[in-house]
Amino acid sequence: MQEPLFRINPDRNVPWNDLPDLPIHEDLYRTVAIMEQLGNAKSALGRLHGRSVAIPNQGILINSISLQEAKASSEIENIFTTDDELYQAYSEKGEDETVKGAPKEVLRYREALWEGHQHLKNHGDFNEEYFIRLYQTIKQTNDGIRPTSALIYIKQGGTGPNAGTAIYTPPRGKGIVEEKLKNLADFVNDDQLYPIDPLIKMAIAHYQFEMIHPFRDGNGRAGRIFNINILTQKGLLDLPILYLSRYIIDNKSDYYSLLAGVTQRARWESWILFMLKAIEATANLTFNKINDILAAEAAILQTIEAETKIRKPENLMQMIFTQPLTKVSHLTDVKLYAEATARNYLNELCDLGILEKKTISGHHYYLNLELYRILSE
Ligand SMILES: Nc1ncnc2c1ncn2[C@@H]1O[C@H](COP(=O)(O)OP(=O)(O)OP(=O)(O)O)[C@@H](O)[C@H]1O
Numbered sequence: 001m002q003e004p005l006f007r008i009n010p011d012r013n014v015p016w017n018d019l020p021d022l023p024i025h026e027d028l029y030r031t032v033a034i035m036e037q038l039g040n041a042k043s044a045l046g047r048l049h050g051r052s053v054a055i056p057n058q059g060i061l062i063n064s065i066s067l068q069e070a071k072a073s074s075e076i077e078n079i080f081t082t083d084d085e086l087y088q089a090y091s092e093k094g095e096d097e098t099v100k101g102a103p104k105e106v107l108r109y110r111e112a113l114w115e116g117h118q119h120l121k122n123h124g125d126f127n128e129e130y131f132i133r134l135y136q137t138i139k140q141t142n143d144g145i146r147p148t149s150a151l152i153y154i155k156q157g158g159t160g161p162n163a164g165t166a167i168y169t170p171p172r173g174k175g176i177v178e179e180k181l182k183n184l185a186d187f188v189n190d191d192q193l194y195p196i197d198p199l200i201k202m203a204i205a206h207y208q209f210e211m212i213h214p215f216r217d218g219n220g221r222a223g224r225i226f227n228i229n230i231l232t233q234k235g236l237l238d239l240p241i242l243y244l245s246r247y248i249i250d251n252k253s254d255y256y257s258l259l260a261g262v263t264q265r266a267r268w269e270s271w272i273l274f275m276l277k278a279i280e281a282t283a284n285l286t287f288n289k290i291n292d293i294l295a296a297e298a299a300i301l302q303t304i305e306a307e308t309k310i311r312k313p314e315n316l317m318q319m320i321f322t323q324p325l326t327k328v329s330h331l332t333d334v335k336l337y338a339e340a341t342a343r344n345y346l347n348e349l350c351d352l353g354i355l356e357k358k359t360i361s362g363h364h365y366y367l368n369l370e371l372y373r374i375l376s377e
């Protein structure tokens with residue numbers, strides 16, 4: 001009999017130690033449908049990249065948009081927070097004792113994303129330590145790869161008759177997870193040995209990471225950060241601004257069943273198409289969001305210049321667009337204005353209907369109404 005292109009998992013209840021190493025056979029992804037969709041995804045991503053490098057203040061994008069990514073990704077794991085709670089937590093940098101629970105956990109996701117980005121800047125390549133750092137930051141723990149004694153498996157969700165039964169059991173045994181992670185990192189790092197389009201690489205790598213399932217928990221979130229970090233490491237974006245979690249959560253059951261489709265039926269094409277569509281749709285959405293934010297910033301700047309005597313209005317714009325909730329101390333900490341001036345200016349923006357004063361757990365904030373609206377759309 002002819003050798004299959006991809007050896008599927010024979011038993012969902014048994015650790016899949018024969019999870020095939022990468023790369024996968026190229027006939028599995030060299031299809032007309034994938035090449036077409038790859039073109040769409042690449043041009044959407046290229047347009048976003050072009051737009052993002054032309055933005056003077058990149059901090060605006062990264063702060064505001066990555067908060068939304070952290071929120072969406074954490075929702076997949078049933079960690080829910082409201083925008084208000086999250087923005088407050090962020091304004092306090094998570095240090096205030098009133099910040100706990102879900103918003104704190106969401107901020108940790110965001111922190112892990114930056115840590116991953118920084119790790120790659122410092123080390124250049126993906127390695128075992130990279131993955132462990134993500135996990136440790138997401139879960140706030142000191143342990144690492146799951147021990148062989150941990151009986152981890154992916155359960156059927158919901159309340160149906162099969163709820164709680166195994167859908168998949170990841171590899172288990174001495175050194176096996178480490179070996180598979182090494183193979184995965186090599187596959188992503190080495191573009192000479194594995195000259196595959198980076199977006200297709202990302203889709204394959206995400207699947208592989210989820211199947212290795214190296215940690216006790218947080219594998220979904222670590223895998224979603226891995227996606228983002230691949231895009232910047234491969235130079236498709238300068239900064240981590242393409243966040244796929246919203247798309248994944250909106251198509252959660254497809255996401256799960258397409259991963260299972262590869263494992264159980266070798267259906268690589270549908271999985272890769274899903275990820276390429278996610279990239280295209282998200283790049284377009286982010287492109288529009290960036291334009292909306294920049295247009296709002298320009299319009300408000302114009303109003304301020306025309307109707308007030310506020311000094312250094314451009315710097316003030318930068319501050320109130322970096323996050324939705326601004327505090328007086330944000331302006332004084334960077335020595336933009338003296339405290340009384342900062343307060344007067346923020347109040348002036350309230351009178352103009354640009355900001356709205358809010359008191360949350362005894363702290364005073366100024367909400368940027370337009371930014372808040374754009375981010376929550
Ligand atoms: N058939 C499947 N059904 C559900 N999840 C699957 C399946 N196959 C693989 N997975 C992966 O397992 C992840 C969940 O693993 P884990 O609980 O360790 O991660 P998490 O970050 O805590 O969860 P979540 O992804 O829900 O936020 C999913 O996000 C998905 O990527």
Ligand SMILES: [Mg+2]
Pocket residue numbers: 077217218219
């Ligand atoms: Mg979990």
